[in-house]
Amino acid sequence: MQQKPDNRLKIENLTVFRSELPLFEPVSFSMKAGEAIQIKGTNGSGKTSLLRCLCGLSHRHQGLIRWNDANIDDVKDDFYAHLLYIGHALGLKPKLSIEQNLDFYQQLRFTQDQAIILQALEQLKIGAYHDELVGNLSAGQKRRVALARIISEPVSLWVLDEPMVALDVEGQAWLERACNQHLADGGMIILTSHQTIEGINGLTELRLNETNWKETYLMDEGLA
Amino acid sequence: MSSPLWSLVKREISVVLRSQSEFVYPLAFFIIVTSLFPLAVTPDPVQLAFLAPGIIWVAALLSILLSLNGFYQADYEEGGLEQLLLAGVPGSSIVIAKSAANWLVTGLPLVMIAPLIGVLFNIDMQANWVAMLSLLLGTPTLCLIGSIGMCLTLGLRNGGVLLTLLVLPLFIPVLIFGASAVQAASIGLDYSGQLAILGALLILSIILAPHAGAAAMKISID
Numbered sequence: 001m002q003q004k005p006d007n008r009l010k011i012e013n014l015t016v017f018r019s020e021l022p023l024f025e026p027v028s029f030s031m032k033a034g035e036a037i038q039i040k041g042t043n044g045s046g047k048t049s050l051l052r053c054l055c056g057l058s059h060r061h062q063g064l065i066r067w068n069d070a071n072i073d074d075v076k077d078d079f080y081a082h083l084l085y086i087g088h089a090l091g092l093k094p095k096l097s098i099e100q101n102l103d104f105y106q107q108l109r110f111t112q113d114q115a116i117i118l119q120a121l122e123q124l125k126i127g128a129y130h131d132e133l134v135g136n137l138s139a140g141q142k143r144r145v146a147l148a149r150i151i152s153e154p155v156s157l158w159v160l161d162e163p164m165v166a167l168d169v170e171g172q173a174w175l176e177r178a179c180n181q182h183l184a185d186g187g188m189i190i191l192t193s194h195q196t197i198e199g200i201n202g203l204t205e206l207r208l209n210e211t212n213w214k215e216t217y218l219m220d221e222g223l224a
Numbered sequence: 225m226s227s228p229l230w231s232l233v234k235r236e237i238s239v240v241l242r243s244q245s246e247f248v249y250p251l252a253f254f255i256i257v258t259s260l261f262p263l264a265v266t267p268d269p270v271q272l273a274f275l276a277p278g279i280i281w282v283a284a285l286l287s288i289l290l291s292l293n294g295f296y297q298a299d300y301e302e303g304g305l306e307q308l309l310l311a312g313v314p315g316s317s318i319v320i321a322k323s324a325a326n327w328l329v330t331g332l333p334l335v336m337i338a339p340l341i342g343v344l345f346n347i348d349m350q351a352n353w354v355a356m357l358s359l360l361l362g363t364p365t366l367c368l369i370g371s372i373g374m375c376l377t378l379g380l381r382n383g384g385v386l387l388t389l390l391v392l393p394l395f396i397p398v399l400i401f402g403a404s405a406v407q408a409a410s411i412g413l414d415y416s417g418q419l420a421i422l423g424a425l426l427i428l429s430i431i432l433a434p435h436a437g438a439a440a441m442k443i444s445i446d
Binding site: 055056058059090091094100104109110 | 228231235238239242243301302303304306307308309310311312313445446
């Protein structure tokens with residue numbers, strides 16, 4: 001495990017824009033090793049957009065995102081070496097097997113460790129299908145394959161967008177255990193979920209409040 | 225352990241080889257279109273030899289255009305492209321890897337099959353070689369230019385129509401010099417100038433296309 005206990009992520013007055021209008025009121029938070037945050041908000045409140053900005057995929061935001069006190073765009077290589085993002089689109093190739101998919105992502109991180117891939121799949125109860133094409137799997141199994149990356153690519157910051165979706169009770173319990181283990185090892189987790197997650201130790205909650213831009217906008221225009 | 229760029233090329237190729245429609249369709253399109261001309265226009269060998277350079281090049285250009293989508297659209301929709309960017313792979317490397325895979329899977333077979341089509345059109349040995357050589361120099365350029373258009377139209381509805389409009393004007397110089405090289409060779413003229421320009425276009429697109437594609441990809445993913 002390449003854990004550096006001194007990694008810090010700091011968000012200051014961050015808000016994300018869509019069509020030049022802010023999606024939510026500015027949020028600030030900071031996290032260090034062993035902390036986990038659950039981002040909550042209604043549908044369309046900007047949870048996914050926030051995570052994409054956090055990962056540097058999107059730049060439609062205002063405010064600061066700092067990794068070890070430096071802007072993430074300035075320390076991209078270091079930040080990405082510590083980051084694992086699993087979004088709604090899982091990034092799996094349906095035409096490749098489970099193992100090939102996981103193996104490819106390991107290679108991008110300059111490692112190759114088949115044993116840990118098989119071990120991750122075993123934990124997720126999909127070890128028997130490691131040669132199966134991802135395209136033949138069910139939605140829940142695909143989610144499990146994507147989540148296997150949290151084991152097969154040990155990094156310190158996990159950013160998980162709705163990781164519980166499509167998982168059965170057993171899968172959710174596994175994810176909670178994996179998260180707890182990760183936090184105990186000094187990792188950091190940011191996740192979004194509509195469910196109340198009770199199994200993860202010390203999970204703090206961050207609620208995104210919708211901006212009242214509609215009223216402000218209408219008042220400015222003299223329409224209300 | 226191999227470098228990420230090479231594993232990316234390998235992955236692209238193995239994905240495309242597994243979906244046969246992506247891989248066989250452009251080649252089949254090339255063979256079908258070219259072999260329909262003798263039936264539709266004229267079976268006269270002299271006239272066919274005269275038409276051959278243009279037909280071979282137009283068909284090759286269109287089949288490359290057909291093949292582009294398979295390398296980008298699905299990867300974008302499945303979230304693979306953003307995972308590559310998050311793994312720290314530069315956008316320009318992604319474009320290079322995808323263009324290389326695209327050419328190996330689509331362009332190279334076209335180059336190989338072109339002499340057979342040449343024989344079908346009754347062009348002489350010399351012109352046949354030049355046709356192969358011009359495709360060898362020209363098709364990678366088409367793949368690279370096409371990748372810029374593809375990166376720009378990622379995630380757009382009806383991106384295919386827009387792609388054609390964006391990319392075809394840039395394909396035209398390659399088409400003109402490619403076909404004209406074969407034409408010159410078939411009437412015994414010097415064709416080295418046209419091949420040199422094709423080579424220059426290839427070098428130019430190898431240098432510029434990855435950066436343009438990376439910039440376009442960044443906008444599309446944002």
